[in-house]
Amino acid sequence: MRVALYARVSTADKDQNPENQLVLLRREAERAGDTIIKEYVDEKSGGSSNRKAFQELMRDAGKRRFDLVRVFALDRFSSEGIEKVFEHTAALEQAGVQFWSYCEPQLNTTGPVASLFKAIISWAADxxxxxxxxxxxxxxxxxxxxxxxxxxxxxxxxxxxxxxxxxxxxxxxxxxxxxxxxxxxxxxxxxxxxxx
Incomplete structure (x- = not known):
C-alpha cells in the first residue's frame, strides 16, 4: 500500500522532535509492507488547519497520490477539536484515502472497526x-x-x-x-x- 506519514510538533514544544514520531510510523509501514510515498512534517500548533505540510497532505490526498495516511496520534494530526478531526478524516475518506493512528487504533479506517468509525465520520459530517x-x-x-x-x-x-x-x-x-x-x-x- 502507498502511504503518507504525517508528523507534527508545536513551535512551543522545543524539546519535541518530529523524528520521534516518524521512527515509529516508518517501522509500522515497514511491518505492513507499505511503500512510503512522502513524509509531511509541520512544526506548528495543530489548533488551525493552516499548516503548510498539512495542507499539502490534504491536497495530495485529493489527487490520490497515496492510499493511507499514518499519524502518531489524533492530536498530532489536528488539535482543532473532534468535529474538525472528523471533517478532515471524512475528506480523506471521500478521496479514497484511509486513515491510521498509532495511538488510537480504534479510530482507524482500516481493520475490524473501520465501518464503525466511517459511520461516525458520516454522522459528524451530517x-x-x-x-x-x-x-x-x-x-x-x-x-x-x-x-x-x-x-x-x-x-x-x-x-x-x-x-x-x-x-x-x-x-x-x-x-x-x-x-x-x-x-x-x-x-x-x-x-x-x-x-x-
Missing amino acids: YRNQRHSENVRLGQARKRAEVAAAGEEYQHGCRPTDVDIVAKVKRLGAEALSQRKISEATAYRSARSTAT
Missing part, C-alpha cells in the same frame, strides 16, 4: 451540515423579527433595486446621519450574511 442549516434559519428568523419591528417587509435573498436610492440618501443626509449610517441604511445585505 450533523455539521444540519448545524449550519439551523444557523442560517435562526439568522433569517432574527432578521425577519428585526425588519418587522421596524415596520418593513422582509426580503429573502436579493432585494429589488431601489429606484429611489438617490432620494433616500438625500433624505437620510437631511437627517444629519453620518456617511457610514447612510451607507448601512442603503447597502444590500443578503439574508445569508445575517446567519449566526
Whole structure:
C-alpha cells in the first residue's frame, strides 16, 4: 500500500522532535509492507488547519497520490477539536484515502472497526451540515423579527433595486446621519450574511 506519514510538533514544544514520531510510523509501514510515498512534517500548533505540510497532505490526498495516511496520534494530526478531526478524516475518506493512528487504533479506517468509525465520520459530517442549516434559519428568523419591528417587509435573498436610492440618501443626509449610517441604511445585505 502507498502511504503518507504525517508528523507534527508545536513551535512551543522545543524539546519535541518530529523524528520521534516518524521512527515509529516508518517501522509500522515497514511491518505492513507499505511503500512510503512522502513524509509531511509541520512544526506548528495543530489548533488551525493552516499548516503548510498539512495542507499539502490534504491536497495530495485529493489527487490520490497515496492510499493511507499514518499519524502518531489524533492530536498530532489536528488539535482543532473532534468535529474538525472528523471533517478532515471524512475528506480523506471521500478521496479514497484511509486513515491510521498509532495511538488510537480504534479510530482507524482500516481493520475490524473501520465501518464503525466511517459511520461516525458520516454522522459528524451530517450533523455539521444540519448545524449550519439551523444557523442560517435562526439568522433569517432574527432578521425577519428585526425588519418587522421596524415596520418593513422582509426580503429573502436579493432585494429589488431601489429606484429611489438617490432620494433616500438625500433624505437620510437631511437627517444629519453620518456617511457610514447612510451607507448601512442603503447597502444590500443578503439574508445569508445575517446567519449566526
